[in-house]
Amino acid sequence: MEIIKDTITFMYPDKLVFNDVDVTINKGEIYLLIGRNGTGKSTLLRLLGKIEPYKFKKHLIAEKDISYMPSDLSYYPYMRIIDLLKFYHDTHQNFSLEFAHTYLEEFQLKPNKMIKKLSLGEQKILNYLICLSKEAKLYLIDEPFPYVDLLNDEIFRKMIINKYDEEKTFIIATHQINEFEKLASYCLLIKSPETIECIPTDEIRNSVSLSVEDYFKEVMRDVKGY
Amino acid sequence: MLKVIKYEIRRFLKFYLILLFTCLFFFLVDINRHTVTSYQYQALIIEFITAFLAYYLIIKYIRDEYTDKKYLYIKSSLSPTQVFVGKLLTIIILSCSFLFIMTFFYNLKLYFLYKKHYLDFLRLNLDYTYLALIGREYKEWLYPLHFSLGIIYNTIIFYLMYTIYAKRRMKRYSKLSSIIISYFIPAGIFYVSNYFVKLLDKFFHFLDFSNLTPRVRAFSLREHLINILSINSLIILLVSLVLMVRYITRKRSDNQCEN
Structure with a gap:
């Protein structure tokens, strides 16, 4: 079922x-939003x-x-992690403290740690945690992976799997395609201001011998940042 | 809205307390009764610092809109108006509480002087120091209130100007038209409110408004009135309006909101 459909000029x-680019988003799907730097991934999410x-x-x-979840989000430095969760x-509305606390332990983040003392990776994890702790129908996640270590990547995926149901749609803008490739049902590739291709990931896996990331590397060689 | 106030006050609490205790420390230590000017200028400094605090907070909030902090309240259950009013009340609460605490201790200092060295107190000549309440009638205690009302008024106008500008930019009007509008609406409010002050003064004698006018005069509201009401400034206002009206409705070329 289509939840968003329009021809966008921006x-x-x-x-x-x-x-005049056509965008269609269906309910209950996980999309990877891919494109070169400056092609409008964050703008599309906004x-x-x-x-x-x-x-x-x-x-x-x-x-x-x-x-x-914006690509960068700065909080008030006086806050501790626990204060921030309370703030949200x-x-x-619909912010689940229980969910946040469960994954806070899994990410090994101390609730009493001051936000200004968090590393870049920890701040990214916190952004991601806050975004997913909210009960929503559409999750828009902008660049979740920079600075995040390999083990936490796994938890990121696990969180989406736990959160996913047929009512929820996820759109994740990222350059690290491998991390979410197995979860994603569609890839939205921004090729030019006039073209956004929506390609089912299964189709890529079945028709091409390359991995999804290698396939997009090949495709994106022809796409120039604009 | 109360939630916004709670978190915003906590955000500035450290800065506020440092400022407050620093000022209190310097003001209370400085008790040389022979330096007349120090007592007069201390009241002035309290006014300046209070105004500084209010404008510092406004600038902080405006700056937030251009950094990632603007996302903090996005998609929250609070409406943008609630967040706006919450932040406005935070500015008012912090600056007015600073003013009242400082005024209280300033007057406490004066009270000891009044009790122990009455002649020195008289020598201070605090007639035009409006924060000095000791030795005055209770009615005159309204003067500091005038000052805080002035700060609240200016804060609201200043923040309103920014909000009008931001809202219009959000609706993709051009920068120039947004600046013009954000200046003209508060100018209108100034005009009307100053006129209202004059009317009160003229028609409601029972309010004994003349008692309060020294403070009003100190804000030079009367001078504002004279300037604004003068025909010259009215003509300038009208001519500028006519000249600028073509810019007021100009939108940015990237306006795609109308599709």
Whole structure:
């Protein structure tokens, strides 16, 4: 079932990002959003998350049912991790403290640690944890992997599997395709301002002898950043 | 909204306490009764620091909008208006509490002087030091309140200007048109409110408004009134409006919201 469908045209004052490009998002799927630097991955996520003002012809997800993780998120430095979780619990609907605490232990993050003392990787983990602790229908995750170690990558995937059901849709913008390749049902490849290809990952695996990451490396060689 | 206030006050609490205790320390230590000017200027410094605190907080909040902190309240169960009002109240609570605490200790210092060295107290000549309440009638105690009301008023106007600008930019109006509008709406509010002050002064004698006017005069609201009401400034205002009206509705070329 389609939850978002539109032909998007969007530009910043000095740059055309999307020009009459068709975007369709189905319910209950996990999408990988792929593209070269500066092609508009984060912009597309912000548009789909209604953070940039844009009137969609069809967008069935309410504001409160969207959980968005920006690529960078800075918190108030006075806070400890536990304070931050309480802050989200107080100010965001459907934020599950229980879920957050469970995975906090798994990531071996101490609840009393000050946020300003967290490493870049730990901050990224915290962003991801907060995004997934919210009960939502559409999860938009922008670059979850930089600075995160290999073992935590595994937990990232496990969290999505635990969270997933047919009502929830995930869109993950990343350059580390291998990490989510097995989970993703579709890959959205931004080729140019006019083209976003939506390719089922199974199709790539069955038709080409290359891995999904190698396949996209081949395809993206022809795509230039713009 | 209370949640916003709670977290925002906690955010600035450390800075606030350091500022407060530093000021208290220097002001309370400086008790040389022979330096008349120190007593007069201390009241002025309290006013300056209070205004500094209010503007510092506003600048911090405006700066947040241009950093990743803008995402903190995104998709929260609070409406943007609740977050806005919460932040505004935080600014008002912190700056006014600073003013009242400092005024209290300043007057406590004056009280000891009043009791122990009355002649020195008289020599201080604190008639035009509006934060000095010792030796005055209770009615005159409203003067500091005037100052805090002034700060609240300016804070709201200043924050309103920014909000109008930000909202218009969000709706993709051009930068120039947003700046013009964000200046003209508060200018209108200033005009009306100053006129209202004058009307109160003129028609409601029973309020004994003249008692409060020294403080109003100290804000030079009357001077504002004279300037604003003068025909010259009205003409300038009208001409600028006519000249600028073509920019007011100009939108950015990337306006895709109308599809």
